[in-house]
Amino acid sequence: MKFLGFIVVCLTGALLLYGTGQFPAWGDPGSPASTHLSNYYIEKTVEQTQVPNIVTAVLADYRGFDTMFETSVIFCAGLTCFLLLRDFTEKKERFYRHRPTGVILHVKDSEKVLKVGKEFEHIDKDFVPSDLIIKTVCRILIPFIQIYALYVVAHGDFSPGGGFQGGVIFGSSLILLAISYDLKTLVERIKEKVLGIFAAVGVLIYVGIATICMPMGGNFLNYGMLAPLLPGDPRHVRALGMLGVEIGVGLAVMAVMAIIYINIVSEGRHDEGL
Amino acid sequence: MTDLLPLIVAKYNYWLYVILMMIGLYAMIAKNNLIKKVVGMNIFQTAIILFYLSIGYKKDATLPIVEVGHEGQEAVVRALDYINPLPHVLMLTAIVVSVATFGVAMALAVRIYQRYQTLEEDELRMRLSEE
Amino acid sequence: MDNYPVLIVVTPLLAALFAGLAAWIEERLSYPIALIGLAISTFSAFKVLMRVIASGTIQYRMAGWAPPIGIEYRIDLLNAMVLMLVSSVAFLNLIASYKSVEQETNDRAASFYTVYLLFVVGLLGVTATGDLFNLYVLIEITSLTSYAMVALGDRDRAPLASLNYIFIGVIGASFYLLGVGYLYMQTGSLNMADVSRILQSHQGSSIVLTAFILCMIGLWIKMAFFPLHVWLPNAYSYSPVAFSRVVAPLMTKVMIYIMIRLMITVFGYDYIFKTLHLSSAVVWLATIAILAGAIMALAQKNLKKMLTYIIICEIGYMVGGAWMGNQLGMTGAILHILNDALMTFAMFLAVGNIVYKIKDVDLSNLTGLFGKMPWTMAGLVLAAFSIIGVPPTCGFFSKWYLILAAFEKGAYQFAAALIISSLICAVLFFRVFEICFFNTDSKDHEHGNGHPQIKIEEAPVSMLIISGLVSLSLIVVGLFSGTIVNTIILPFLK
Numbered sequence: 001m002k003f004l005g006f007i008v009v010c011l012t013g014a015l016l017l018y019g020t021g022q023f024p025a026w027g028d029p030g031s032p033a034s035t036h037l038s039n040y041y042i043e044k045t046v047e048q049t050q051v052p053n054i055v056t057a058v059l060a061d062y063r064g065f066d067t068m069f070e071t072s073v074i075f076c077a078g079l080t081c082f083l084l085l086r087d088f089t090e091k092k093e094r095f096y097r098h099r100p101t102g103v104i105l106h107v108k109d110s111e112k113v114l115k116v117g118k119e120f121e122h123i124d125k126d127f128v129p130s131d132l133i134i135k136t137v138c139r140i141l142i143p144f145i146q147i148y149a150l151y152v153v154a155h156g157d158f159s160p161g162g163g164f165q166g167g168v169i170f171g172s173s174l175i176l177l178a179i180s181y182d183l184k185t186l187v188e189r190i191k192e193k194v195l196g197i198f199a200a201v202g203v204l205i206y207v208g209i210a211t212i213c214m215p216m217g218g219n220f221l222n223y224g225m226l227a228p229l230l231p232g233d234p235r236h237v238r239a240l241g242m243l244g245v246e247i248g249v250g251l252a253v254m255a256v257m258a259i260i261y262i263n264i265v266s267e268g269r270h271d272e273g274l
Numbered sequence: 275m276t277d278l279l280p281l282i283v284a285k286y287n288y289w290l291y292v293i294l295m296m297i298g299l300y301a302m303i304a305k306n307n308l309i310k311k312v313v314g315m316n317i318f319q320t321a322i323i324l325f326y327l328s329i330g331y332k333k334d335a336t337l338p339i340v341e342v343g344h345e346g347q348e349a350v351v352r353a354l355d356y357i358n359p360l361p362h363v364l365m366l367t368a369i370v371v372s373v374a375t376f377g378v379a380m381a382l383a384v385r386i387y388q389r390y391q392t393l394e395e396d397e398l399r400m401r402l403s404e405e
Numbered sequence: 406m407d408n409y410p411v412l413i414v415v416t417p418l419l420a421a422l423f424a425g426l427a428a429w430i431e432e433r434l435s436y437p438i439a440l441i442g443l444a445i446s447t448f449s450a451f452k453v454l455m456r457v458i459a460s461g462t463i464q465y466r467m468a469g470w471a472p473p474i475g476i477e478y479r480i481d482l483l484n485a486m487v488l489m490l491v492s493s494v495a496f497l498n499l500i501a502s503y504k505s506v507e508q509e510t511n512d513r514a515a516s517f518y519t520v521y522l523l524f525v526v527g528l529l530g531v532t533a534t535g536d537l538f539n540l541y542v543l544i545e546i547t548s549l550t551s552y553a554m555v556a557l558g559d560r561d562r563a564p565l566a567s568l569n570y571i572f573i574g575v576i577g578a579s580f581y582l583l584g585v586g587y588l589y590m591q592t593g594s595l596n597m598a599d600v601s602r603i604l605q606s607h608q609g610s611s612i613v614l615t616a617f618i619l620c621m622i623g624l625w626i627k628m629a630f631f632p633l634h635v636w637l638p639n640a641y642s643y644s645p646v647a648f649s650r651v652v653a654p655l656m657t658k659v660m661i662y663i664m665i666r667l668m669i670t671v672f673g674y675d676y677i678f679k680t681l682h683l684s685s686a687v688v689w690l691a692t693i694a695i696l697a698g699a700i701m702a703l704a705q706k707n708l709k710k711m712l713t714y715i716i717i718c719e720i721g722y723m724v725g726g727a728w729m730g731n732q733l734g735m736t737g738a739i740l741h742i743l744n745d746a747l748m749t750f751a752m753f754l755a756v757g758n759i760v761y762k763i764k765d766v767d768l769s770n771l772t773g774l775f776g777k778m779p780w781t782m783a784g785l786v787l788a789a790f791s792i793i794g795v796p797p798t799c800g801f802f803s804k805w806y807l808i809l810a811a812f813e814k815g816a817y818q819f820a821a822a823l824i825i826s827s828l829i830c831a832v833l834f835f836r837v838f839e840i841c842f843f844n845t846d847s848k849d850h851e852h853g854n855g856h857p858q859i860k861i862e863e864a865p866v867s868m869l870i871i872s873g874l875v876s877l878s879l880i881v882v883g884l885f886s887g888t889i890v891n892t893i894i895l896p897f898l899k
Binding site for chain 3 (some may be wrong): 364383405
Binding site for chain 1 (some may be wrong): 340
């Protein structure tokens, strides 16, 4: 298998290199790839859409149809992780730690979480004492990360950024919460149901905005037709449409990142993990 | 050999991407551990991203974000000044796809580990043939 | 301006999202939502098909941008036929699988419907699109959903089968993506028609040759063409019945469609058959694929596994036909996409009914089925006749075209392989019938009164009706083969 694999890999590499033989020089501004469509996008984007970030404009408008399915791919990944891993049977073992003495109680076969007083805490199986410095630093950082994420989504039209990037940053702030405290904290703050609904609603915002364009008299995704519905300068309607779909994308990506993380680290139980 | 060297240097980005792709593909075909295969898959997809981004590069050009003047006084946009935006858009999609595949593959690996307590392919094959 | 082309793809997507929401709010709603979504989609596909037959190719511009700038849907006769096929098979299967989904994925039915719909969205989108990169994204949607579906099947073996499917699927899709990258390097465009126009002046380029090889290998991996088929049998036979009934007839056929689309629309006949001369090599490969698929099917002891190897054999027919390089071959391949999808669907519907009653479909467990499930077995027999190629059923006609094409080209080995594989299929199915017909339970024979009491235990009515309908459609499509060829396939090939 190893030898066969090596031969296959070498053949593939040779084929790919053979293909690059006639490529134009690297970075040649006159190559077909950099002239045919690219020039149109660079020269016309601002005029047609009022969005200075060409990548965002191509992503959410010219090739917005791709991006819609790309968001569906993300939704699908989250759904798959949920479908494959989620295990609704609760573990019956629980651990409680007596704070003043550090004694750990191991309760076997308890149907639900016991009500315990202030001096006990419900802990994971492998107890790691929480680190004051890490907790404090993360507690300070997380709101800033989230604000930055919102900025990246909202400012995607003008600077590098957009729905995916912002969503990933927001999702990572949630993951940071789970790592610095524990998984229970995250799951208690944001319920699984909320995440599931966010993921579907995010994609729905995208598809919804695209679909509304049809009864308004345009083709699918033609934001230009939304002008009567939106306030402000009608020239900016495409930019607003893009902002709308980016928000949807951000929402979906944020939720799916958290769903994938929670399900994989806790093997679908949503009780404890990394 | 003397002919090959300038060829490699002139297009070293493509050579690098091919090497990266070969590493990933080899890991996917020949490695025994499933997680190593998943990582190989990721390397493979990253190599493709590298390839597309080097298509989009233009000499002496900058990021494809147009500087708009105030009050809509737009300067003339010259295509030569900005790199090709299309490969970047395509790769944003490809990155998302590769993340999604990675997540699903990881979830499956967890499922397999739950069931068989191992991720080595030969051991898995042995366990399967025993049953 | 009417939006039917995009509605075909978007309504299932919307339905999938609403079904996903319903999974969290009110689970029972998800099934009707899915049904409505696919019904609208099928209706739109029918409208589009009629429109295309009446007035030619439809172009639909996404977001209103003209083709090379934006993404377009370009629906001609071939697309329209495959769209109609995919949406109606998916719709009928959804009706038939309510009970078996309940049985197999008890508490996750709502999520199951969501993934099912997304899978159908992927297949429909792949078929409708006129953009090379959009095609890749949608292939990935179909693949991701099928990984998920396969993994939901058999508790023990399915996850591993699915993970192997992921590795091979990713290699296939990535090869295709690399091919698109090389094409983009040469042409600077992603729209199929535009790429094809620019390629006219780059016939000898090594970039185009590499792109062509990469795309073809990627698609062959995805469609499980013989030496690259290893993932298919496990993935399809361990997946849940409701899913294997839709993936087995549709997935490989849609991949064949993409191959034909790339060959005809993007690279062009002249490039493939006049510049490259690859035709006879690929026809030989297809010949080997047919024989290998048939022989491996002979070695199987499980009904589902046996059928998956027959699928591999059928892929050989279609690839061989498409690469024959003459009009008859292409006609046969396209007709066989339709026929094979229908007969595989009929076959898997019948098998699904059996699985619903008998969990394990090892051949040895099938004894006495003719008595227990007469209607299901009638469907199975019709589907089997069609796969073998018995005249009034549709399987015969496409094989006839393929054999004629092989004689016209002088590829006698292909014709021989086709006939041999049909004979092997006949042997296979008559073996199955024999097992099913004779009740070999020794207890019954000991009674000695000749007629042991057999209790009829049929599958639910909804499954039976669909199964019967599809089986009858095999004969109907068979009788109307000439009409289909004359109104859809020949005008397309002109």
